[in-house]
Every structure is written in structure tokens, then in C-alpha cells.
Amino acid sequence: MSVILDIKLKRANKVYHEGETVAGVITLSCREAMQHHGISLSMEGIVNLQLSSKSVGVFEAFYNSVKPIQLISSNIEVAKAGKIPGGKTEIPFEFPLNTKGNKVLYETYHGVFVNIQYTLRCDLKRSLLAKDLSRNCEFIVHCQPQTAKVVPTPVKFTITPDTLQNSRERSLLPRFLIRGHLDATSCVISQPLTGEVVVEKSDVPVKSIELQLVRVETCGCAEGYARDATEIQNIQIAEGDVCHGLPIPIYMVFPRLFTCPTLETTNFKVEFEINIVIILHDEHLITENFPLKLCRV
Numbered sequence: 525m526s527v528i529l530d531i532k533l534k535r536a537n538k539v540y541h542e543g544e545t546v547a548g549v550i551t552l553s554c555r556e557a558m559q560h561h562g563i564s565l566s567m568e569g570i571v572n573l574q575l576s577s578k579s580v581g582v583f584e585a586f587y588n589s590v591k592p593i594q595l596i597s598s599n600i601e602v603a604k605a606g607k608i609p610g611g612k613t614e615i616p617f618e619f620p621l622n623t624k625g626n627k628v629l630y631e632t633y634h635g636v637f638v639n640i641q642y643t644l645r646c647d648l649k650r651s652l653l654a655k656d657l658s659r660n661c662e663f664i665v666h667c668q669p670q671t672a673k674v675v676p677t678p679v680k681f682t683i684t685p686d687t688l689q690n691s692r693e694r695s696l697l698p699r700f701l702i703r704g705h706l707d708a709t710s711c712v713i714s715q716p717l718t719g720e721v722v723v724e725k726s727d728v729p730v731k732s733i734e735l736q737l738v739r740v741e742t743c744g745c746a747e748g749y750a751r752d753a754t755e756i757q758n759i760q761i762a763e764g765d766v767c768h769g770l771p772i773p774i775y776m777v778f779p780r781l782f783t784c785p786t787l788e789t790t791n792f793k794v795e796f797e798i799n800i801v802i803i804l805h806d807e808h809l810i811t812e813n814f815p816l817k818l819c820r821v
Contacts, residue, residue: 561649569595676708729765
């Protein structure tokens with residue numbers, strides 16, 4: 525006898541804030557009446573921390589600090605043991621999104637070494653011969669918007685062979701001058717990152733100009749920290765030898781779930797950076813790095 529179990533939330537975008545109520549229905553579809561041993565629903569919010577392969581074995585103390593951190597956990601019995609009639613049955617539910625004690629609900633974030641996830645899980649217990657059913661449904665938590673107004677401060681930059689930090693043989697580098705600006709490095713997460721870049725001159729033709737959004741995740745404790753930077757997305761904003769003196773617009777939308785407001789806690793940190801990457805035809809790679817502070821208003 526096939527049974528289809530599903531969890532449907534009332535909000536189409538599945539976005540909730542602390543203090544709100546997560547409401548929806550559990551739907552059960554079966555052709556004929558079915559016996560069950562109880563239906564339960566649980567809500568859980570967890571921070572999963574993971575060490576990169578380069579950090580494993582470096583610090584013994586890490587293994588205690590990278591245990592999952594539970595932010596919220598609650599369980600309710602939706603229905604006692606009994607019978608479900610044939611057809612489609614809907615059972616409404618409501619969960620208050622409140623933490624216990626002094627815990628904070630961090631914003632949903634899907635990273636590489638830090639993962640903050642909130643899920644609903646429905647379990648339908650059946651007799652020994654029939655397999656128990658379970659269904660998971662992720663919902664998204666946004667942190668409360670900050671009340672302080674974000675005043676954008678433009679950041680100007682000039683890139684020449686003399687401003688580069690990690691170039692070993694500066695005399696062998698081609699001559700170039702690249703200017704530009706970012707409209708802000710303290711960014712509102714729901715608004716795009718904007719600015720412009722201008723290639724004033726370059727002895728070697730430009731091959732490509734790219735924008736690289738990077739997440740910097742730090743896990744650890746007092747004994748030491750493992751800091752890892754990984755790419756979220758890379759957008760090409762110019763291809764080929766661009767006209768010199770022509771402003772090229774910078775425009776990047778922050779992807780949902782893969783970015784969150786900049787976060788700093790005792791056990792982990794989530795920060796973001798933007799790299800402006802200029803690739804020349806002789807395969808020289810020029811990178812200018814800008815730390816970003818993301819917030820929600």
C-alpha cells in the first residue's frame with residue numbers, strides 16, 4: 525500500500541524570522557484506509573562545522589569545537605496511533621520559532637566548512653511489516669534587519685606593477701595602469717554590488733576581466749583557527765582587449781543561501797571578499813582583493 529507523505533509550508537518563499545510562527549500542513553495521500561502508530565513532527569536548527577583536509581590532525585582541540593551546534597530543537601505529536609482514511613488527509617501544524625536560553629538564530633547559510641540549516645521532519649510510525657515513513661522540509665531563517673542605516677562609502681583603487689604585493693620579479697611585468705571604484709564595501713545583502721573598472725593603459729592586451737566572490741570560513745577555538753577561502757561565484761565582466769579609458773560597470777547580485785550577513789561567533793566566522801581579476805594575454809594574472817561586510821536592512 526503506497527502512502528505519500530509531504531510537508532507544505534504556508535509561505536511560498538519559506539522565509540521566517542525569529543519570533544514568528546512556522547505554519548503549514550502535513551499531507552497524507554493513500555488509496556485505502558491505513559493503520560499507523562503515531563505521527564510526530566520535529567523542528568531543528570543546526571550549525572554543522574567541518575574541517576578542511578589541510579587542518580585535520582593539526583589541532584587536537586579542534587575535534588571538540590567542530591561538533592554540531594544546536595540552535596533550536598522542538599518536537600510535537602501530530603496524531604496519536606490510529607487510522608487514516610483513504611484519499612488525501614491534511615493535518616495543520618504551527619511551530620513558534622523561539623530559542624531557549626541565550627541562543628541566537630543565525631541566518632540560513634550553505635557553505636563549504638560552515639553550514640547553518642533549519643529543517644522540519646515528519647515521522648509516520650507503522651507496524652513491523654510496513655516501513656516507517658519520514659519526510660524532511662527545509663525552511664529559511666533570516667536574521668532581524670538592523671535598524672542602523674548603511675551609508676555607502678565608495679572605495680577607489682589603482683592597480684600598477686608597483687602596487688602588486690606578491691609579484692616576485694617586478695621588472696619582468698608588463699606596464700599597466702588600471703583604475704576603478706566600488707560604490708561600497710559595506711553592502712546590503714539584498715542589493716547588488718556595483719562600481720566600475722577602467723583600463724587606462726596596458727602594454728600587453730587584456731584577455732579577460734572577472735569578478736570573483738569568495739567566502740572566508742573560520743572554524744576553531746582558543747587553541748587555533750582553521751581559515752579557508754573558497755569561491756562562491758565568478759562573473760566575467762569583460763572579454764578581449766577592452767578599449768582603454770572606457771569605464772566597465774561592475775554589477776554582482778549576492779546569491780541566496782550561499783551568502784549571509786557577515787557573522788562572527790566564538791566557534792566560527794563567516795566573511796566575504798570580492799576579487800577583481802584581470803587576465804592578460806601573456807597569462808599574467810592581476811588580482812585586487814576587497815573585504816566585504818554584508819548586512820540585512
